[in-house]
Amino acid sequence: MTHTIRQSVLFTKTRKDTPKDEVSKNAQLLIRAGYIHKEMAGVYSLLPLGLRTFNNVVQVIREEMDAIGGQEMIMTALQDPEVWKTSGRWEDTAVDIWFKTHLHSGEQYHEGAELGIANTHEEPLTRMLKDHISSYKDLPKFIYQFQTKFRNETRAKSGIMRTREFVMKDLYSFNTDEKSFREFYEKCAEAYLRIFNRIGIGEKTYRTFASGGSFSRFSDEFQTISDAGEDMIYINDTTGTALNKEVNTTEVIKDLGWEGVSLREERAIEVGNIFPLGTRFSDAIGLTYKNEEGEELPVVMGSYGIGPARAMGTVAEVLSDERGLVWPEEIAPFKYHLVVLDNGTEEVRKEAERLFREMESRSMSVLFDDRDVRVGEKFADSDLIGIPKRVIVSEKTLAAGEYELVTRATGATTYIREQELLDN
Ligand code: ATP
Ligand code: MG
Numbered sequence: 001m002t003h004t005i006r007q008s009v010l011f012t013k014t015r016k017d018t019p020k021d022e023v024s025k026n027a028q029l030l031i032r033a034g035y036i037h038k039e040m041a042g043v044y045s046l047l048p049l050g051l052r053t054f055n056n057v058v059q060v061i062r063e064e065m066d067a068i069g070g071q072e073m074i075m076t077a078l079q080d081p082e083v084w085k086t087s088g089r090w091e092d093t094a095v096d097i098w099f100k101t102h103l104h105s106g107e108q109y110h111e112g113a114e115l116g117i118a119n120t121h122e123e124p125l126t127r128m129l130k131d132h133i134s135s136y137k138d139l140p141k142f143i144y145q146f147q148t149k150f151r152n153e154t155r156a157k158s159g160i161m162r163t164r165e166f167v168m169k170d171l172y173s174f175n176t177d178e179k180s181f182r183e184f185y186e187k188c189a190e191a192y193l194r195i196f197n198r199i200g201i202g203e204k205t206y207r208t209f210a211s212g213g214s215f216s217r218f219s220d221e222f223q224t225i226s227d228a229g230e231d232m233i234y235i236n237d238t239t240g241t242a243l244n245k246e247v248n249t250t251e252v253i254k255d256l257g258w259e260g261v262s263l264r265e266e267r268a269i270e271v272g273n274i275f276p277l278g279t280r281f282s283d284a285i286g287l288t289y290k291n292e293e294g295e296e297l298p299v300v301m302g303s304y305g306i307g308p309a310r311a312m313g314t315v316a317e318v319l320s321d322e323r324g325l326v327w328p329e330e331i332a333p334f335k336y337h338l339v340v341l342d343n344g345t346e347e348v349r350k351e352a353e354r355l356f357r358e359m360e361s362r363s364m365s366v367l368f369d370d371r372d373v374r375v376g377e378k379f380a381d382s383d384l385i386g387i388p389k390r391v392i393v394s395e396k397t398l399a400a401g402e403y404e405l406v407t408r409a410t411g412a413t414t415y416i417r418e419q420e421l422l423d424n
Contacts, residue, residue, distance in 0.1 A: 001052060004360050005334075007369045010034075012047050014381045025228060026313035027159025029325050033384045035333075042156025042164040046309075049385065052333035054167075057308040058146055060198045060330060061169050064191040068184070070144045070171055075124055077148055079116035083123040087284040095119065097151040117150045122303060125172055126281045133299065135290050136176050140184065144171035146308070158228065161269060161313040171304040176289065181300045185274065188304050192222050192272050195306070200315055200328030205271065208233050209256065210244040212275065218247070219275045222306075223268035228317045231270055234263035242268075269314050277301040319409075325386030326409050334367040337387035341375050341394040352393040355403070358422055383408070391421065 012034030019038070022028045027044070030036045035050030046054050062072065078101075084090035092098055097119055105112030125143065133139065149168045156162055171188070175181040189207060196205040201224050208221040223233045223242060232245040236258055243252065243263070253259055279298035282288065288296045312331070319326045329335060336359065340352035352370070359366045367387060369378050382390055392404035402415040 001055065003363050004356070004366045004368060005048070007367060008371045010048060010367075012049065014384055022159065023157055024159035024161070024313075024317075025320070026161060026316035029316055029320055029384070030160065030313075033325055033386070035325075036160060042153060042162065044160055044163060044309075049333040050312075053312055053327065053331055054308055056331040056333075057199055057312050058167075058169070061195055061306055061308060062146075064195050064198075065142075065144050065169070065171055068142065068187050068191050069140075070142045072144055072146075074145045074147055075118075075121050075128075077118045077150070079118055079124055081114050081116055083127045083285065084116060086127075087123050087281055089123065090116070097153060099150045099152055118147065119149050119151050120168075120303075121145070121147070121170055122172065122277065122281050122301075123285065126285045126287050126301070129174065129299075130285070130287055133174065133287065133289055136292060139174055139176045139289055139299065140180060141174045142171060142184065143174070144169060144304075155230075158230070159313050159316075160309045161228070161307075161317075162230075163309065166307055166309055169306045169308060173302040173304070174287075175300045175302075176291065176297070178300055181276070181302055185276065185302055188274055188302075189220060192274070192304075192306070196222060196224070196271065196311075198330050199311055200331070201271070201311075201318055204318055206233065206235055206240070206242040206268070208242040208244050208268075209247060209252070210273075211247050215280055216276045216278055219273060221270045222272035224271050224314050224318060225266045226269050226314065226317050227267055228314075229267045229269040231268050232265060233268045234265055236261055236263055242266075269310070269317070271311050271314050272304075272306040274304045275302060277303055320386070323380075324384035327386050327388060329388050332386070332388050334387050335365040335389060337367050337369065337382050337385065337390045339369045339378050339382055339390055339392050341378070341392060343375075343395065345395055348393060348395055348398055351398055355391075355393060355418065358418070362422055364422075364424075391416075 014034050015032050018028050019031050034047055037045040037047055039045055081090050089095050099117040101115050101117060103112040146167050146169050150165050153162055153164055173184050196202045204225045206223050208223040210219050210221040212219045233242040234248060235242040281301055282298040287299045289299055291297055316325055338356055342348040356368045386408055388408050390406040397403050402417050404413060405416045406413050
């Protein structure tokens with residue numbers, strides 16, 4: 001990624017009107033600010049500003065997954081039905097969000113063999129690992145990817161938080177036994193909390209006890225409090241964890257030791273989800289290992305998902321204000337928004353160009369608003385785009401020998417000397 005872009009060159013334009021067909025705040029703001037483009041319902045392209053933000057979220061997740069021993073790879077979106085038939089998940093009655101396609105056959109078009117279009121990767125990865133795992137010495141392994149999933153979602157009204165085509169970070173764990181699986185599972189839960197802290201939604205995000213679906217008795221979701229959420233959770237302020245409404249039964253409350261505890265009900269967005277898989281897939285597909293006694297045993301698995309675009313949309317929902325987006329430093333498309341207010345004054349323009357070159361030569365991350373437009377428009381666009389620090393170069397700042405520095409999140413204005421800015 002380049003460190004700098006001139007706004008006069010950027011192909012995207014901001015817009016004042018709210019897209020009429022968008023009900024979600026994240027999509028409205030991200031479209032207006034030129035981060036995303038809606039192709040059709042539930043399908044969005046990432047534009048330069050959007051891609052930079054998305055890549056920053058990806059990088060945070062990657063660092064935390066690497067830190068707990070994850071190995072990155074990438075699998076294909078086209079999938080072999082055979083392995084899904086083995087696990088019993090090929091039928092639409094088993095998985096209702098499948099997109100499927102056909103191969104050509106013969107010279108004229110006839111529908112040939114069916115192919116699956118990835119909605120998740122437990123089956124193909126489990127089968128692949130039969131080539132690589134045979135002994136307890138080969139375990140544990142933690143494997144992940146950032147890979148595009150396709151899901152025929154019925155509800156797609158949440159902007160980039162629920163789309164029919166989206167990149168998922170999916171990690172899969174492979175352990176010899178339940179105990180070592182559980183240790184990794186807890187490590188990954190901690191890594192998830194670090195990720196959500198780093199991208200700016202840590203304070204509002206709760207590890208949430210949830211249903212395990214068809215895989216196990218339970219799973220853990222990471223839920224961020226927001227009116228835009230689709231889930232209802234009950235927060236226990238003593239433990240700092242929560243419970244999904246779906247599993248709010250007297251039995252579960254008893255299991256958690258939460259009897260008599262007062263719980264706070266909140267609407268929330270599921271930003272991440274971790275699942276024990278047990279031996280559901282290793283049994284079906286035959287992924288086994290030999291233990292020290294030479295016995296053949298099934299590998300114990302888990303899966304761990306985060307949608308980087310859903311996380312990005314959640315940040316937009318939770319941190320934006322009436323003027324536009326507000327990005328935390330770590331994921332902002334740029335750290336500085338350099339805005340020149342030259343009013344036709346050559347000297348001011350020259351000064352801004354010089355400062356831009358200085359920042360560029362230090363590899364600072366800068367969007368330079370060098371456009372010839374009114375002050376009001378520049379500020380409105382800057383607020384909408386939401387870069388954390390705005391540096392203003394004007395006649396006033398030239399006279400003062402310092403630049404104006406505005407923090408987007410708080411609106412606080414200070415003055416900063418060139419050296420101090422460049423040393424940052
Ligand atoms: P949901 O319950 O929201 O439909 P899920 O439980 O089916 O999601 P998982 O298979 O657990 O989703 O996916 C792991 C993560 O991938 C989710 O926590 C979420 O961050 C992300 N994700 C899932 N579905 C979508 C989607 N349609 N669009 C964008 N991100 C998604
Ligand atoms: Mg889920």
